[in-house]
Amino acid sequence: MFSARAYRFRVYPDRKRSEEIDCMLILAQRLYNGILEKAKAGYEKDRNARINESTLNGYMKETIANDKELLKLYSQTRQDIFIRVLKAYQNFFRRCKEKKQGKRMAAGFPRFKSRDRYRSLTYPQDNGAFTIEKNRLRVARIGTMRIELHREMEGKIKTMMIKRDAGDYYAVFTTVRESAPNDMADTQPVSIDMGLDNFVALSDGKTIKKPRFFKMRARRIARWQIIIARRSKGSKRRDKAKLQLEEEWKNVTNQSNDFEHKLSTALVKSGYTSFAVEKLNVQDMMKNHNFAQSIQNASWNRFIQMLSYKAESAGMKFIEVNAANTTKTCSNCGNIQEMPLSTREYICSICGLQIDRDINASINILKRGRAGLARTYAQGDSVRLQQGATAKELRTYSVVDNRGGSPHL
Template identity: 30%
Template sequence: MRTAYQYKLRPTKQQVVELDRWLSMLSAQYNYLLADRFNWYQENRSSVNACPLVCHLPELRENPDYYSQKKTLPQLKKTHPWYSEIYSQVLQDVVKRVKVTFDRFLKGDSNGKRSGKPRFKSRSRYRTFTYPQMKDGCLPCNSISLPMFGKVKVVLHRPIPDGFKIKTASVTKKADGYCLTLSLEDKTVPEIKPDFNPHSITGIDVGLKEFLTTSEGETVAIPQYYRKTQKRLRVIQKRVSRRKKGSKRRQKAVKQLGKCHKKVADKRKDFHFKTANWLLSKYDVIAHEDLNIKGLARTKLAKSVLDAGWSSFMSILTNKAVNAGLLVIPVSAYNTSQDCSNCGEKVPKKLQVRWHDCPHCRCSLDRDHNAAIVIKNRAVGQPVLKARSMSYAIAGVAEKPTPDCTQLV
């Protein structure tokens, strides 16, 4: 079992200077290795027989892969002795980051989706370095021992579980200081297999009027953290734009702006976790729409969609369900707001119409509540739930009746 814990670091002023120096050197090395790959790609992207007859063919060289770039690190420490102060495995991790970034650009990820062209990182954009291996006992009391850096004070707001071993450690610079992310592993803890009750199911319809509405009619208000902070953000952003580029006063204003944005993101993340916990404590199976959130973020509702953070919430909900042995099912979002939850007939309505009135079966209820019931009904037809319901029927567990639409009005 693998999990990650994040803690706040409390480095001294001298350690802060050293951490910034490490990040500056690592960003320079990252840019150099990435430029080396770009140069090879531009010079060798076409085979010789595909070039025109009259052209200048550069000298072909081998592809700078992970191992060849890794072999350049000893020479780097000879030509640039200050890189000897950085732990060797931290430098090797930079080579790995370049490899992963460039491979996603050329080949794509495991799903075949290619990312955009990698960008060079300035000192302010390179914020993390990683120790791929950590020794046992590296976290005594309230400090962590980082190889070739020293001991740094850590705020241990929660203890590491017994039996878990620290595999990697990442130091990240954020707007309000440095934090430590530990990757933990315990091989004695097996992976949690889904063991859910198929009759304890609900459908949720996410929206912008209410954050979500369940098929039982429960609603969760949308907090709109970004919109509530817009006035303050506008003042700070104007302060940044008025400062002279490169000045210390501009850096101070940018740091203040980053803290404000981080506060909004932290509030939203906390709300998502609490909402996911509330849902999983009441239901074993949760069905939701399989939305194209990237597409919705290009519409006129983009600000509200991104402020709600649906994608982040669905990811948190799915991960917590897996850890709890529960199930989250995505269903098709096609016509969930147009179909009637009682008779299944299509009832066209515009976005501003917030009430569902079916002329066929006289079903009358809130539009979002109707959509949540439709989502639940679609999830009930999924093969995994049919198989589990059959096993419950064989075991003698009575199936809960589906609520009638007339009882929901």
């Protein structure tokens, strides 16, 4: 069994190096948009024309032939940009197909990326394009910079991504490793539900309150949104406010990262032998529009990811179960009844069970986990979302009020 993990470290490029990164990001954005522009022209000329991988590859070659500066980009990074366009395209065609099948939605042609929406460069293979020596990271075509390796990486490094976020720089590594066999006797299983009032509710009745900063940060984010909307497009003052907003998101991500790490470690160490959680629909999660909720969703996602690798590293099972009706079902008799959000207690109309709504849901998750309706994470077939990525995706969707485009890279 293999499992994939992502590690994010702050890097400190000096002025020259950071200019180099910024310059590469501009080139990457130019290449992305260049390929897309040709594809768009092709599509508008003939809506039935097949635009496939090799067509797009041709577009990429043309774009580079007309703009030799793009060759400054590391070849594998160019390849990654190509894959990003390809994915945006495949998603577009998938949406078109779903629309044809009657789903009510806008297909939305892949969007051009603005400068502040293109902020990462990927080095898709560990083939000498990047190396770490002591506390220095060397990246091909960019140079050497200090890296803050605050955690040890486990497993074999597969890819590296340089990211710019609110004026700071990060290196994100993904690693793959063989996971420990699940040989622990499952004597104290527990399940976890994302609660309404609680951050988590455990099937044994314990709850962890939502951290207060969720709400506080959400308020500040909402305020910056309003300020940005008021200021005129392209103005310096608006750019400043955008930077402030990014800063807010960065702060909330860092703060909740810390909270998630502590909570997942504590849970793995508190004597449980396996964990069952509900499988959340990421698509549905992205649809929501309030900042406090999107902060919580992103946080929950990261928390689950941390818990899954920490549990698996400790030889415990980590099970994801189908979340349908876990709130509405009576954990005692299986009766299903409506549970409006305002109802905090589950009172069963059949057997009379009276229990906290979150804990009731949690017990249902545990039962499903035990019944083997589940699939474990460590199958190696699904590389989970990279740490931090979810927050970004959610951010795009809430900030840019559902343009439905491709996720923010």
